[in-house]
Amino acid sequence: MNGKGILKGLSVTAKRFIDSYLEDVRWLGKRATPEKIAFRSSKDARGTFTVQFPEEKLPTPEEFRYIPFLVYDEAEGNKEIRCTSCGICAKVCPPQCIWIVRTNDPETGKPIPQPAEFYIDADICMNCGLCAEYCPFDAIKMDHDYEIASYSRNILNLDKLMKPASYYAEIRPLNNRREEEARAAKAAAKAAAAAARAE
Amino acid sequence: MSNEELNSPGYEIPPELQGQVAVTTLDRIYNWGRRSSVWPMMFGLACCAIEMISAQAARYDMARFGMEVMRPSPRQSDLLLVSGTVTKKMVPVIVRLYNQMPEPKYVVAMGACASGGGPFKEGYNVVAGIDKFLPVDVYIPGCPPTPQALVAGLIKLQEKIDKQSIKQVRWYDKKNKADSVYVPVPVLGPDLIDLRRVDELKEIAAPKPAEENSEA
Numbered sequence: 001m002n003g004k005g006i007l008k009g010l011s012v013t014a015k016r017f018i019d020s021y022l023e024d025v026r027w028l029g030k031r032a033t034p035e036k037i038a039f040r041s042s043k044d045a046r047g048t049f050t051v052q053f054p055e056e057k058l059p060t061p062e063e064f065r066y067i068p069f070l071v072y073d074e075a076e077g078n079k080e081i082r083c084t085s086c087g088i089c090a091k092v093c094p095p096q097c098i099w100i101v102r103t104n105d106p107e108t109g110k111p112i113p114q115p116a117e118f119y120i121d122a123d124i125c126m127n128c129g130l131c132a133e134y135c136p137f138d139a140i141k142m143d144h145d146y147e148i149a150s151y152s153r154n155i156l157n158l159d160k161l162m163k164p165a166s167y168y169a170e171i172r173p174l175n176n177r178r179e180e181e182a183r184a185a186k187a188a189a190k191a192a193a194a195a196a197r198a199e
Numbered sequence: 200m201s202n203e204e205l206n207s208p209g210y211e212i213p214p215e216l217q218g219q220v221a222v223t224t225l226d227r228i229y230n231w232g233r234r235s236s237v238w239p240m241m242f243g244l245a246c247c248a249i250e251m252i253s254a255q256a257a258r259y260d261m262a263r264f265g266m267e268v269m270r271p272s273p274r275q276s277d278l279l280l281v282s283g284t285v286t287k288k289m290v291p292v293i294v295r296l297y298n299q300m301p302e303p304k305y306v307v308a309m310g311a312c313a314s315g316g317g318p319f320k321e322g323y324n325v326v327a328g329i330d331k332f333l334p335v336d337v338y339i340p341g342c343p344p345t346p347q348a349l350v351a352g353l354i355k356l357q358e359k360i361d362k363q364s365i366k367q368v369r370w371y372d373k374k375n376k377a378d379s380v381y382v383p384v385p386v387l388g389p390d391l392i393d394l395r396r397v398d399e400l401k402e403i404a405a406p407k408p409a410e411e412n413s414e415a
Contacts, residue, residue: 050260053350066348067340095311095318122340123308123315123328149339149352151359153315153330 020047032056062172065129065142067122067154070161071168081162082139084113089131089140097124098131118161122154138179144171226364233277233303234265234360237353240276241269242296245283247310247343254346264353273299278356279333282343284312284319285326287391294384297333302370302380307337307356309349314338332393333382334369 023046027036037056040049051058068089072081090098101117104110131140143163148154169176212222239261243251255261255269270276273296285293297306308329311317316327329335336359339352365371370380383394392400 048258050257050263051347052263053259053347054354057347095320121315123311123338124317124320125340126311126318126342128342146341146345146348147351149337149344149348149355151337151355153328154338154340 016046016048018047020049023047023049060144060146060171062174064144065127066146067125067127067143067148067156068120068129068131068140068161069143069163070118070158071139071141071165072162073165079162079164081114082137083115083118084137084139085111085115085118086113086136088134088136092130092134094128094130095124095126097121115158118158120156120161122148122156138183141168141172229365230361230363233363234357236265237278237305237356237360238268238270238276239266239278239280240273240296240300241271242280243282244285244289245312247282247313250343250346250349251280251282251309254349259346259350261350261353264350264357266353273297274301276300277304279304279306280309281306281313281329281333281335282309284317285329287324287326288387290326290329290332290391291384291387293329294332294382298381298384303368304370304380305336305356305360306333307339307352308335309339309352310344311340311342314340317342326391332385 023040030036032052032055039045041051041056041058070081070083072079074080085100085102087100090096090100097120099117099119100115103112103114103116105112127142129142132142212220243249253259255267261267266278273279277300279293279297279300281293297304306329308314312319312325313329314335316322316325319325320327326332330338337352337356339348341348344352385394386392
């Protein structure tokens with residue numbers, strides 16, 4: 001019989017439609033508590049619901065990519081930025097939205113591995129994540145914060161880009177754990193090689 | 200906006216009258232009406248338009264902010280959502296649509312391409328940001344912005360409308376007539392010509408006296 005597929009699809013839509021009312025009856029008279037919001041955006045909820053955006057936000061998946069940010073480690077109150085201003089991210093960036101100014105030692109004129117200025121034009125960035133893929137120091141990562149609309153062009157400077165490593169661990173726990181393990185293994189191998197050379 | 204927010208004009212109201220009368224300023228009530236009925240134009244340019252459609256549908260539902268009526272005519276819309284890559288061929292049309300919109304009118308540059316050209320910023324056929332031609336109110340970065348990011352940007356626009364004053368908005372400003380809301384429609388020739396820059400371009404194109412001497 002022709003049109004079977006259409007009827008099947010329509011029945012799915014109708015089921016969702018009826019289910020969302022049944023779900024409403026289940027939560028009748030209850031206010032929008034965090035548990036209710038979490039349940040309604042989970043896969044167990046029947047029917048589909050409007051996301052009440054500013055009050056209720058959908059949980060972002062770990063691999064969600066928005067504008068990049070720079071990771072810094074907090075060591076004794078100092079902000080130790082991981083970026084060494086090597087410029088790999090600026091080279092691989094397809095729309096060329098990253099500008100880096102290297103720090104030079106004022107006395108010797110030799111470069112210091114630290115960015116003096118770092119700009120990302122958020123209105124050019126296409127959120128591809130290549131900078132984060134290529135960075136050899138795990139210094140630049142993709143952010144989850146998407147509420148950065150503004151009244152003027154969004155050109156982010158070092159102040160706006162720097163975010164602590166704890167924030168990164170919070171938004172991407174699995175990635176962070178994998179990278180920490182890789183870094184620890186690398187450090188151990190380096191120490192073992194140094195010990196072997198000393199003998 | 201609840202009644203309490205509307206009813207705070209900065210004057211002291213006796214407590215016995217607070218539940219009886221509503222005292223407000225003209226600006227406040229004007230802004231309240233504006234921000235609660237921003238009608239966007241049904242106008243999509245590229246992939247960002249898909250996210251705009253998604254934001255308009257039941258899952259994110261812009262109707263919660265009074266933006267549910269997508270008007271297919273510029274004569275009935277307040278908001279121009281520039282959603283996508285603006286090509287040089289499309290710019291005269293967009294500017295014409297903007298000119299046809301009645302005041303108050305707002306422009307939101309949605310996504311990287313509309314705000315700054317995005318990946319095509321140096322392309323031969325792409326305008327690097329609609330702000331070269333139209334006064335943009337809110338820039339939303341992202342490629343494309345998710346529906347939630349778009350709604351966050353539109354909330355930002357509502358906040359901007361809340362702060363406006365009826366005396367100072369562009370379209371009622373009698374003093375600076377030069378900064379009119381009308382934008383001359385760019386001409387699509389061998390290249391795109393912005394009519395506001397004609398004098399400047401003529402100056403650049405004019406032969407320099409020094410060059411004439413060297414040729415002679």
